Amino acid sequence: MTTIDTTGGTPESAAPRRGGDGALRRYLAALRTPRGAAGAGLLGALVLLALLAPALFPGGYDEQGSGGLAGASAAHWMGTDELGRDILARTVYGLRTDLSLLLTAVPASAVIGTLMGLSGVLSRWLGAGMQRLLDVILGFPGIVLGMSVVLVIGTGWLALFASILVIGLPLFGRQARAGLQIEQEREYVLAARVLGVRRRTVMTRHVLPNIVDPIVVNAAVYMVVAIFIEAGLSIVGLGIQPPIPSLGAMLNTGARYLEVHPAYVMGPGLVLLLLTLAFTLLSNALNKAVLRK
Amino acid sequence: MNAIAQGIMTETGHDEAGPLLDVRGLRTEFVTGAGTVRAVNDVSLTVRRGQVLGVVGESGSGKSVTARSILRMVPEPGRITGGEVQFEGRDLLALSEPDMRALRGSEIAMVFQDPQSALNPVLTVGYQIAEALIVHGAGKRTARSRALDLLRQVGIPDAERRIDDYPHQFSGGMRQRVVIAIALAGSPSLLIADEPTTALDVTIQAQILRLLGRLRDELGIAVLMITHDMGVVAETCDDVVVMYGGRVVEQGPVEVVFARQEHPYTADLLKAMPRLDTGAQVRLPAIPGMPPDPAALPPGCAFHPRCRLAEDQCRTAVPGLTPQGGKGQSAACWVTGRGVPIPPLDAVPGEAGARAGTGGAPLLQVRDLRVDVGSGRRGLFGRPEPVYAVDGVSLSVAGGETLGLVGESGCGKSTLARTIVGINRPAAGEVTVGGAAAGTPGGARALRSAVQYVFQDPYASLNPRRTIRQSLDEALEMRGVPRPERAAEASALLRRVGLNDTHLDRYPHAFSGGQRQRIGIARALAVEPKVLICDEPVSALDVSIQAQIINLLESLRDELGLGYLFIAHDLSVVRHLSDRVAVMYLGKIVETGPVDTVYTTPQHPYTTALLSSSPAPETTARERDRIVLTGDLPSPKDPPSGCRFRTRCPIGPLAHPERRVCVEREPVLTETPAGQLAACHFAGEMAELAGRR
Amino acid sequence: MLRFLVRRLPSVVFVLLATTVVAFLLPRLAPGDPASVAAGPEATPEQIAALRIEMGLDRPLIQQYLDWMGGLFTGQLGESLQFRRPVSELIGARLESTVELTVAATLLMIVVGIGLGVFAGSARSRWSRFTADATNTTLLAMPPFLAGLLLVILLGVTFRVLPISGEVAVLDDPVIGLQYLILPAIALAVPMSGSIAMLVQSSMDNAWRQDYVDLAVAKGVGRRRIAVRHVVRNSLGPAVVAIGIRFGEMLAGAVVIEMIFARNGLGQLAVTSVQSADYNVVQVLIVGAVVIAVVVQLLTEIAMATLDPRVRLGV
16 A cells, blocks of 8 residues: 555555564664674674784784884784783773673673563563662763772672663663663554464464564674773773783773874774674664564 | 547636636556556546536546646655646646746635645644645735634634634535635635545535535635545536546546446446445445455456456556536447446346344343543542443344444544443443353453454455465464364355455455455454444445445354344444444434434434535435535543533524523433434424425 | 753753762772772771761761762762862853853854754755755764874864964953854764765755645745745754753763863863762762753753744644
């Protein structure tokens, strides 16, 4: 059917729009768009680089050379840091640290946050309580929350993991709750209820699949925020502690030598920029392909 | 083509000044990724000064794009690719954009379909009217005083106070009046009204149509009225243009065209419409198939796949519009063009013999039902305030019979239906199914298997992620059909509703609205219910599709002995399908009884007004004295005391201040001499008045 | 309007109360005894015990909380364990620096974000749309600290146009003060304006498709007037709300930016206090940050309400 007369919009042909084809196929369709392909390619390259770090730099991130703060040379393409360690190696290992945080903390946050948002299904009181809890978390500016976490459990990977996880909860929780409210009132959901389909079946069959899509898009968006959280906390010295490298931690120390050795911050800075760019492109592509019908 | 248009014009032209608007050979195309869609194809039409031209067609006919092309407001990626639009001697398609902008609003103005979205929510109505004057050079102060005059002219009460209100503070009908005021601001000589009453209720529609008629008479404005409703055309237009598949298939003066159609589409469409004055002795002669997709028009005459007169020539060559039939009439048909008359349709009798006896023990009974739709949020002080959308309704449906439920939007009819099937919870009263109360656990199960629901919106009621087979399987599973037998059952169900096995594994988006509604019916039938609650099942469909679904529902009822609670705002559809009818106003039933009795001798003034407001597709009805209600439906949050209808009642305290009883005492449903029940202290008085006229 | 505030108030008060509880509990959640942490590694058991009493750790938890809350309301914020000076004095000395930074950055964010968004939302040609899109995406992907470092390298190290380290109060010497302020403010504001711009753009795109725009065209209104009177007006609401939400991030970003540009503000104080477990200072700063973030958000919601009569008049 066309909608020319009623909406004055573009005529739609009978070409399939949003079909019942599996979620995975729609996500893959997002990757076939130019933005999606660029984002996925970039991310893939970065992940590959991080995975290959031990092979590329057998000396590891902590191998100290003789000269500190040396410029670029054949042995050290980006020079060395204040302790004579290869900046390139440390950057790649730093990327490894960042990815290990992002790829665990963000999914964990998405899953827990979504469950918190959906908890209203089990009981109205539980749902309202969770909503209040998320409101409180949302009241905390990101880094302030991170500082509170550090205050309790000290600095390190775990503190960053916990910070990223907790800061994301309201984002996913609210999204899930809003989605639930919309999806539960769809006419086909009512139709299933009138047929007498059990509540649990209605939820898993008709309601949840439509809530998942926006959560996935949000997770891609939140990856960028998570990068900022890691880097922000590390830059002020509350993140990953030496000698382990992370992109943010390298920016922290590198910033001290800006005038003598600008490449020190440029390496990790560039990788960080590429990482955020990859996730920004991906989330844009997913958003267009999955949410806009 | 031009020569023909010219010919028609001179033939029609009883005014010497020439036409106000003369569109010739207009083409508008949409270039999309899937190809070029010709939405408007070689359309010619003429609007005479001070006259009303109706452009009528179903969805995809190109009527709205035609209207927008005239003002050069075709949405992206649309392009006008050919033709001329002559307006007072100028070709609008050749004007520069600044000249065109100067003309919009000052010489040609437009009224949109949905007053809800056509007004800017953050600007006052006064500003929005004044802006139409300011952009054409008026000063701020004069613009404002003119805006005030306009508000008064379109009948906004208390205009001085309301001029600084925002759109959301007005009701739908009042907003449409504001949109009309904006259109009138520049004193245009042509008003293009794009489905101006489609989004409104019948009583409000009657108000707006009356207003447009008055403006035409008082100000001499010509109107180009785009509509899908033949009734609106018959009652308000001087000339009519019928569009199909992007082309004009028939045109002429309204009296001539409604008396005798020269194109089979026009003829069959009129026959397919249910009538207010005849019941269901015969099936509606529905046009088979569906309106074509403009992206994939059939070759030759676009109507040929659905036409009962189609010949070989119709399949290959497009017929031109040629004068034929009465004075000023022309049509584009190879067959009638040769002088072959359109044969009358064979009346298909309803399967009267097969029809299971109505009456008997009621399957579904509703007693004193009250439903609270209040938000549940506490007021500032104390308890949450209840809002009863349904307030003490009783009704019953027996096997094989149809109870029609009519009322305007907001009267609570959908809430009632949803409460019966258990989506909403009743605050008081009970629903019993075959003797078991639906409130009990056992009763709830009985309800699920005995009562099913058909939704209004065929697009929203099917899960887009699930195939038709999956949707039907879910329902069959509920009936307890074992898995291996479900495939056979599912295909039997689809055949039952006029689809076939090849449709089973497709997703809903592959179907048209009518087909989806068939699927929705099949799903409801899957649990073998005894009663179907049909909530406006045809109101979202095109007229030609509507007749198909009505026929399907009728034959299912008669073959399976189903009982229907059929909810609609369209009185003629209800008349066609129902045995008994109940009229609902603001949460209460105000009149109920056998359908013929209620329609011929309505006893409640609201019923009388509803019947009188419904446009009928015949020109003889124009002369009748219409009862147009004033005002809007009050909010159920704060219903009027006594009789709820008294604030709009033509025989109540508004007209007779001495009738205090209407304010003080609530009327109850009581039997009237004519046989039906009516809840009015002065039941029957209205019918006498109407009869005397 | 009043009803709108009354409706929002309970949840705002709840969030603020809950924040004070969290902040109060923080030292007690950490492993180890706050008193021994505060006393430092070389303290004798007697000193620790004395400190326990001084910090009030021997009293019931509720009592401690109420005392602490009382202190917050009366300005008795306690003493920094690190600097051995009253917390209020420490904060007072650094407040101006942070206020200058955030106010300047917020103004920049509003101007650049809305400006860029309106440009992108009204752009018609392919080229200007593409430019706007690319700028937005780049800004979005650019974290404040990276923007800061880039600015430092470019304008501070390579070209040496502006000072990159330290500060002078704007109130004391406007000309020099602004020179010190400009780079940190840009670094803090510009990345966040990317998301504001994106929001304005998408709500403008949406507004252009509304029926009221068609009605305005049919009235004969020109494109520019439609953009200003109808489209922008309807698109600012979401942007205003977003600015309110971003303000919390702005405070967070200030912490990092102060570090990079060596500004002696509250962010610096917070970082050193966290590092040396100076609970008295951190608690006050946390409560302060949340109060400011929540209040600003409430203010923007009020601003939104004045922009949209549907909210203001309570539908």
